[in-house]
Amino acid sequence: MTKIRSDSPQGPNGGMTWGGSLPSPLHRDARLASLGNIQHLEAASVEGWLARHGLLHPRGDVRVTLLSGRAFAALVETEGDRPLFLKQPFAAIPPVGARREGMLLRFVSQREDLEGLRHVLANFVVYDEPDNVTVTAGLPLHRTIHSLGVPPADPLLRATAGRLATMHTVSAAAELTDEERATYQAINPVPSYDRITPDDLANAPGNGFVLLLAVMQALSEPLGAARAEWRPACLIHGDFRDDNILIDPAAEGDPSPVFIDWEMGGWGDPLWDLGALIGQLLYYWVESIRAEQGSDFASWVRGASIPFHRVQHAIQVVLESYAEASGRTLSGPDGFIDRCVQLAGVFLLHRVLGSLESIGGIHPAAFYSLHLGRTLVGQPRHAGRIIAKGLL
Ligand SMILES: Nc1ncnc2c1ncn2[C@@H]1O[C@H](COP(=O)(O)OP(=O)(O)O)[C@@H](O)[C@H]1O
Ligand SMILES: [Mg+2]
Incomplete structure (x- = not known):
């Protein structure tokens, strides 16, 4: 069974980027349409999504804490399993797009010559391309x-x-x-x-x-x-x-x-x-x-x-x-x-x-x-x- 908690969403102090000329409203509204047919995660669907991907074997309640207002971000805790953190962006950041975080974390996790820096990141678990969901180790005490x-x-x-x-x-x-x-x-x-x-x-x-x-x-x-x-x-x-x-x-x-x-x-x-x-x-x-x-x-x-x-x-x-x-x-x-x-x-x-x-x-x-x-x-x-x- 899923128990859902919600932390207050973050303020507007982030996510803004500009590097070309002026920010265009088109950019700001660049939603995930370009990503095609993805399953948009919600608190209630997280447990099923993780189970389908073989990432969760709950022995008791699954606690899902929603963490962010700028992306779907959730901390998932359950008895007997490691805590997980899931993130699915709501919007693309021009020009890097909406897939950068997952692709980059996967890239870093795969390269031997980057092993020496992995300890500065949360442990990478998986990047699911079809749904654009990145899963890393959850850090509930941090x-x-x-x-x-x-x-x-x-x-x-x-x-x-x-x-x-x-x-x-x-x-x-x-x-x-x-x-x-x-x-x-x-x-x-x-x-x-x-x-x-x-x-x-x-x-x-x-x-x-x-x-x-x-x-x-x-x-x-x-x-x-x-x-x-x-x-x-x-x-x-x-x-x-x-x-x-x-x-x-x-x-x-x-x-x-x-x-x-x-x-x-x-x-x-x-x-x-x-x-x-x-x-x-x-x-x-x-x-x-x-x-x-x-x-x-x-x-x-x-x-x-x-x-x-x-x-x-x-x-x-x-x-x-x-x-x-x-x-x-x-x-x-x-x-x-x-x-x-x-x-x-x-x-x-x-x-x-x-x-x-x-x-x-x-x-x-x-x-x-x-x-x-x-x-x-x-x-x-x-x-x-x-x-x-x-x-x-
Ligand atoms: N691995 C994690 N474990 C627990 N909480 C996390 C983890 N990663 C991020 N968070 C929490 O989730 C919040 C949102 O995550 P973040 O990746 O910063 O998204 P945003 O793009 O919305 O800023 C962070 O402020 C942090 O408090
Ligand atoms: Mg952040």
Whole structure:
């Protein structure tokens, strides 16, 4: 018998992607029609689906907990069987489509030269192509690092950055064919707003889009350069926010973060993952600024309930841990701070578009993100000294 629970669905803070010119409404509505005749899972059908696929042999009740609002996602627990996590996307993400997560996780599970990074993912069980369902090990005791504190504690940040470096380093050494590299390309997140058609403008989301557009066009040069530097160098997560990083809070001393939600994963620039993590830390800080603050940075620092020095410290820990674990140095010929800072700025500019798309305007956090993002992209050296103070 199936017992169904439902956790509150996630907020609208995710899933948004843009990398070409303007996001088209057509993209946003790209439902799963192209996938043909698939069985859309519901809580009540999960038990039967798993049994038909030989994945469940219940000796008692089967507990199904629904977990997500952006895809069908369920945790399945039953006595005597391992917990399982099932995911079936509701919509395709252009241009990677709706099958990326399942195909990529299967690809990683099959390649010997990627074995050294599999511990950063939940154990892969199966990808069912006909129904586009990905099954991995269920982690009922794990929590997102976001739910455990903002910014996360140092040991969590160190372990996360360390595992990220391992994932990047191991996959950079794997020898993919050109075809595989093309099949599993990640999205270049750096937007290009140089050629805007009247049609694009007519479809632009929300009030205030022109403000974002003006900032983007003023940043055309650094954005163009950052976009051109993108290389499919290694496996990247592509949506590396703190709600896609799980840890077991009971595992004291060894947080062993697990990276989930691979819908945008693929071969790309490792610094996008790092930049997104740093952008996320900054985003929570701007969210904590009280709305009545003025337009200068000093007044934002005064008005934020998350102390800025804690964010600076967290960014420093992330950068140092990543540099150490990847065998790179923070400055010098293989220095990577400038690009990382710029990509953190890109992450913040993505949040502005997210605000336009979700509420039809620029909310206060998006307003601060717009200004901070502009400085990070346009003046990365200067901004790096501010956000990662202890390092430079
Ligand atoms: N292997 C897992 N075990 C338990 N819970 C998981 C697992 N993978 C993801 N989750 C939970 O399900 C939620 C949704 O999964 P996710 O893949 O992030 O989907 P979405 O695309 O909706 O963000 C996550 O926030 C996480 O809390
Ligand atoms: Mg997620």
